[in-house]
Each structure stands twice: as structure tokens, then as C-alpha cells.
Amino acid sequence: xxxxxxxxVFKYVFLFAAALLSIFPLLWMAVSATNSSVDVVTxxxxxxxxxxxxxxxxxxxxxxxxxxWNSFRNALAATAxxxxxxxxxxxxxxxxxxxxxxxxxxxxLLSMMIPFAAIMIPLFMMVGKMGLLNTTTAFVLPTVSxxxxxxxxxxxxxxxxxxxxxxxxxEGMSELGIFFRMYVPIMRSTYVTAGIITFMNAWxxxxxxxxxxxxxxxxxxxxxxxxxxAGYVTDYGMVMLGVTxxxxxxVIIFLxxxxxxxxxxxxxxx
Amino acid sequence: xxxxxxxxxxxxxxxxxxxxxxxxxxxxxxxxxxxxxALLSFQTGVGVNLQYAGLFNYQRLLADNVxxxxxxxxxxFLIIQVPVMLTLALILASLLNDPNLKFRGFFRTALFLPCAxxxxxxxIVFRSLFALDGLVNFVLTSLNIVERPINWIGNPWTARxxxxxxxxxRWTGYNMVFYLAGLQNIDRSIYEAALIDGxxxxxxxxxxxxxxxxxxxxxxxxxxTNGTLQLFDETMNLTNGxxxxxxxxxxxxxxxxxxxxxPRFGYAAAISFVIFVMVAVLSFxxxxxxxxR
Numbered sequence: 001x002x003x004x005x006x007x008x009v010f011k012y013v014f015l016f017a018a019a020l021l022s023i024f025p026l027l028w029m030a031v032s033a034t035n036s037s038v039d040v041v042t043x044x045x046x047x048x049x050x051x052x053x054x055x056x057x058x059x060x061x062x063x064x065x066x067x068x069w070n071s072f073r074n075a076l077a078a079t080a081x082x083x084x085x086x087x088x089x090x091x092x093x094x095x096x097x098x099x100x101x102x103x104x105x106x107x108x109l110l111s112m113m114i115p116f117a118a119i120m121i122p123l124f125m126m127v128g129k130m131g132l133l134n135t136t137t138a139f140v141l142p143t144v145s146x147x148x149x150x151x152x153x154x155x156x157x158x159x160x161x162x163x164x165x166x167x168x169x170x171e172g173m174s175e176l177g178i179f180f181r182m183y184v185p186i187m188r189s190t191y192v193t194a195g196i197i198t199f200m201n202a203w204x205x206x207x208x209x210x211x212x213x214x215x216x217x218x219x220x221x222x223x224x225x226x227x228x229x230a231g232y233v234t235d236y237g238m239v240m241l242g243v244t245x246x247x248x249x250x251v252i253i254f255l256x257x258x259x260x261x262x263x264x265x266x267x268x269x270x
Numbered sequence: 271x272x273x274x275x276x277x278x279x280x281x282x283x284x285x286x287x288x289x290x291x292x293x294x295x296x297x298x299x300x301x302x303x304x305x306x307x308a309l310l311s312f313q314t315g316v317g318v319n320l321q322y323a324g325l326f327n328y329q330r331l332l333a334d335n336v337x338x339x340x341x342x343x344x345x346x347f348l349i350i351q352v353p354v355m356l357t358l359a360l361i362l363a364s365l366l367n368d369p370n371l372k373f374r375g376f377f378r379t380a381l382f383l384p385c386a387x388x389x390x391x392x393x394i395v396f397r398s399l400f401a402l403d404g405l406v407n408f409v410l411t412s413l414n415i416v417e418r419p420i421n422w423i424g425n426p427w428t429a430r431x432x433x434x435x436x437x438x439x440r441w442t443g444y445n446m447v448f449y450l451a452g453l454q455n456i457d458r459s460i461y462e463a464a465l466i467d468g469x470x471x472x473x474x475x476x477x478x479x480x481x482x483x484x485x486x487x488x489x490x491x492x493x494x495t496n497g498t499l500q501l502f503d504e505t506m507n508l509t510n511g512x513x514x515x516x517x518x519x520x521x522x523x524x525x526x527x528x529x530x531x532x533p534r535f536g537y538a539a540a541i542s543f544v545i546f547v548m549v550a551v552l553s554f555x556x557x558x559x560x561x562x563r
Contacts, residue, residue, distance in 0.1 A: 007471065011365060012372075018362060019380035022443065026383065028405065029395050040398075043408040089292030096285020104293060111300035115500045115549050117521040118542040121528050121535050122306035123299065145295035175284045204388030206503045207521075211529060222390040226507055229394055236398055243391045254386035258379060262447050265385070 026247075032240035040236035054241040061238075064245065066217070067224040071203055072249075074139045074220060078202035079195055081144045087191065089145070090153025091179055095165065105154070108147045116207065124211050134218040139209060143202065149194055152267050156190040157183070189260070196257060197264040200250050221246040304546070310539035316532050327540035337541060339515050340523045343430070344499055347519075351434045352494045356487065359442045363449035364479050378450075381443040389440070389503035396436040397423070397508050426516035429509045433517055436508060441497075445490045452486040453479070492553050499549055520545055 032040045035048035058064055093105050123142055132138035160183055168178045184191070206222040213220060225246050228239045254261055311327055313320040331337060366377055384392065400406050400422040407419035422428045456478070464474050480487070502521040505511055511518035511526075520541065527538040 015362075015365060015373075015377050019377050022380050022384055022439070025392070025395050025399060025439065026387065028399065032398075040405075041403045041408070043405055043412070085292045085295065089289045092285045092288025096282055096288070098282065098285075101285065101289060104289070108293060108296050111296050113550055113553070114300050114304050115496070115521075115542075115545050117500055117502065117524050118307055118546040119300065119303035120524075121310065121539055121542065122303035124528075125306075125535070126303070141295075142299045145292040145299070147296060150292055175281065179288070200386075204390070206388070206390045206506075207525070210525075222388060222503075225394055226390055229397060229507070234398070234401070239394065239398065243394050247387050247391045250388065251383075251386045254383065255379075258382070261385075262382070262451075265444065265447055266451050 026251075029240050029247075030244050032236055033244045035237050037234075037236045037238070040240070050237050051241070054235075054237040057235065057238045058241055062224055062227070062242070063216070063219065064224065064242065067219045067221050068245070070218060071221040071246075074136050074209075075199050075202035077136050078140045078143055079198045081140055082146070082149055082198045083191060083195060085145050086149035087153045087184070087187075087194070088179060090150045090155075091157045091160075091183055093150065093154045094157035095160070105150075108150060111147045120207065120211060123208075127212055133212050134215045138212050139202075139205075142208065143198075143205075149198065152194055153187075153190065155267070156187050160186065192257065193260045193264040193267065196253055196261050200253070203250060307539045307542055307546075310536050311543050313536040314534075315536060316534065320536055323536065327537045330537060331540055331544070336515060336518070336523060337520075337544075340518045340520045343515075343517055344501060344519055346430060347433060347437065347501065348495060348498045351437050352491060352498065354434075355438045355442050356445055356490060356494065358438070359445035359490075360449055360480070360483070360487070361475075362442070363446045363453060364475055366446070366450060367453040381446055383443065384440045385444045385447075387440070390507050392440055393436065393504045393507035396432065396439070400432055423509050424513055426513060429513060429517050433504060433508060436504060437498075441494070445494070448486050448490050449483060452483045456482050488556060492556050495552050495556065496549055499545060499552070 028045070031045060031047050033054060034051040035044050036050045036053070039048055039050070093101050127133060127138045127141070130138075132141075164182050164186075165178055168182055173181070204222060205220075206226070209218075209220045209223055210226075213223060225239075225242045228234075228242050310320070312322060312324060314323040314326055315321055362381060365371070366374060366381075368374075371377075387395075398404055402419050402421055402424075406422075407416075410416045411419055420428060422432050460478055461474060464478060469477065500521050501519040502525070505517050505519045505522050506525075509517040511522050524538045524541050524545075527534050527541070
């Protein structure tokens, strides 16, 4: 009995320790954004009054507004384009199933085995040749269509009742009309899941913009915060404010839509 | 009858129209570039002035000590970090799977939260926490655990340890979510029967949880292997590959060759092909091992 109780206590201690270690770096980041660099270095763990001062320094030395705007624009464009292209394809693969399309799907799935590092040089050369360096189009193009999202939408189309399609056809609705007016509204939750995953990936993408966003005007958040630590002297308060701003949108999405987020991660399992 | 057939054919054609845009894009932005990378790997030159050079890049690759270092680094991360992280994720998931556990929602959210951060941002947070004048050293010296601050990113093994700590922090919760989902499919009565038979918590974990989750453990280990082989954001921003290339990853080496020094696209493409083959081979081995056990 005592042994079981002890085990129980140990279990909670372990879980609380793990949870604390998990949260602490982010908590420290947010708190440090409100403290001066000296306070951060001397181990201050309480919120301070330096938030505005840090923001002033950050805005003076880096174009944070532009980077935020570019990141939002790129991520939204990537998400919108991906959802349209991949969902219609996933729907097409499932609803108009035949052997030829099944074979094509198998081939498309092989693309998931290709590491980005293996294709980034040809991609860079292609985008350069098209004269698209520093543009949203270049940012979006390689990730518009992914086998993962097509597969996700194909799986969800499997649960789309065939009766609805038959009824709509009898009423004379076009095939495209059925997709947009029947499938899309019913599959809203799949779109939310796919949208979260795509937005987060685009927002957090670092290596691709590092290669193609070479002008000052096309800077995005991951590049900006990476630049913050480039100097010899690090202003921790300012750096942590920049990092906090860069994770704010994704953390908010996470806290509001945690279950959809988990669902999106898990969908690679099915 | 004829009309039905043409209707079917019409629908079939529309189906193809639905899938063509997405498929063409995948061919242009995945399959064409990998073929281009293969062709590039047989060429040499600076920038876009390239000429055919046969197997020259592959010969050079075999004698490249920096490449050897980067591959060794990636495998050190892989061999130490992936098992530690997956074991931890499994333990946490099986603890959270208890329906009577208090604060279950809080634990789940807290452990899952690191997944909401970008790789660059958490790398910078960890770099600051473990800086020479950072909080970790402040605590360690204040508590007299160490005499002088540890130069985490200045020594090869502490820098590697730092990468491993950071990776574990970011990805344990991610893998835990997979295990939690898998555990939900295990019939609770199996655990109850084992409990009646007097099986200890440890026995239940090793005899029920692990064997039943085997397919998911396999999936997560393939994903982690894949991710580690392509490591870039963290080594770039946390340690910048240093000190003396002790944490340089293969992806970062490719990046350096193509975009930081005078661009050697041909040679970089040869190395990128090596990553491609490593990812494919390791996934294949893991799948075979998972099948036979």
C-alpha cells in the first residue's frame, strides 16, 4: 500500500517536472522580453518594465513590421493556394477512383521521401531562371502541392456520403459545383486541420526563404530573428521580444485549436 | 446504355482535371528537381558555369573530411537523441493514458506546447539560456554546482549535448501525441487483467504497451530519423555548426557549399544525393526490422 502511494507521488512529481521543463523556456522568453539585457543575464524571472524600451530598440534596428507583414502574406498565400489545389485533387482521387488514378497517387506519395536539402539547389536555380527571387510566388510554389495534403483530403473524401453526390447530380449540379457547394462545407474540420498545418509550416519555414529572400524588402520573421543573434554583443531583452513576436501567432493558434493541431499531426499516421 | 457510358467517361475526365494541377506541380517541384540534382552531381564548376565531369564529385566526396565529420555528427545525434526522446515520450504517454490522472489536460497541453514554436525561435531561446552569461550558467554557478560558467557552445561535446537537449525538448511532446492516440486503441481490459494477475507497472509497460504500440513506434522512429538526417535550423542557429564543425549537419554543409562560399552546385548536389540515399535506406531498414521482430 505504501509502495503504491509512493509510486503515485513519484508519478506526479515526474509529470510536474516534465511539464515545467516543457513550459519554462517559453515562459522565460516571454518574461525576458519585458526585461533589460542586464536583468536577463542576472537571472531575473519576474516581468519587468522594459517592454517598450525593447520594442523601440528592435523597431529602430530591424524592420520588424515589414517582416511580420511579409511572413503573414507569404503564409496566407501558401495556405490558400495549398488548400484549393490539394483538396480538389484529394477529392478527385477518391470520388473518381480508377486504377490509373490510384497508380498516380502511389507515385505522388514517393515525393514524401525526397528531403528538401536534396532538391533545394535545383529549386533555387529554377526560381532564379524564372526571375522570381524575393517574391511570394517563389516562396509559395514548391509547397503548393504536397502529397501529404492530397492524401489527407483523399482520406476525408472517403467519408463523404455518395448519396449526396448522386442527389446533386440528379438535380443537375455540375461536378465542380458539387465539390464547392457540397464537399467543402461538409469537410470544414479537415480544412481547419490542413490549414493549421500548412500555415505553421509556411510561417516557420527558414531554409527556403534563407536562400531565395535576398533583398532587405523580402525579409521574413525566421530570417529576422536569426539575424538578431548575429552580432558580438547580444541584447537579450530585445532578442527575446523578437522571438516572442515570431512565435505569438503559432502559439495562439495552438492554444485555441489544440485538438485540430494534434489531429493534423496525427493524420500522417493514417 | 451508350449514354450511361459517355456520362461515366465524362465524369472520369473531370476527375482527371481535378487531379492534374496538383500532380503536375509535384512533378515540377519534387521529381524534376531530384532528377536535376542527379544530373548536377556529375558536373563541376562555379555558379551556373557547369561542365560534365563524370564521377569527379563522387571521388572528391569520398576524401572529404568535413563531409565525414558532418555525417558522424548527424549519426551521433541520431543514436543518442532518438532513443532517449522516444522512450521519454512513451513513458509520458502511458502515464497520461490513465483516465484517473489529475491535471491530465494541463500535462498534455504543457508537454505538447513546444510543438507550437518554430525551429529557429526555440534554437535562439536555447542559445540564450545556455549562453556563457545565460541563465543556466547563472543557476549552476550560484548553486556552486560548477565553479566557472560552462562554455556550452564552445566545446564539441557540450555543444552536441546542447543540440540533443534542445531537440528532445522540442520533439518529445510531438511523439507523445502519436503514442497517446495509439494507446486509445488498446482495450483497457487487457491492463485490468494484467493488474489482477499482479503485473507491475513496469511489466505492463514492457509486455503490453510497447508490443501493442510497435507499428507507431516504428513510424515515429522513421520520422525522427528522417528529421535528424535533415537537421538544419537548429545547428545553424544554436551552434552555427561549431565549434570546429563539431555540430555541423549534412544539410548545413550543403548550404555552406552552395550559398556561403563560392557556389559549388555540382559538388553540393552530389552530397544532397547522399542524404537522399541515406533517408531511403534507413527508412527501408527500419521497416524491415519492424516487420520481422
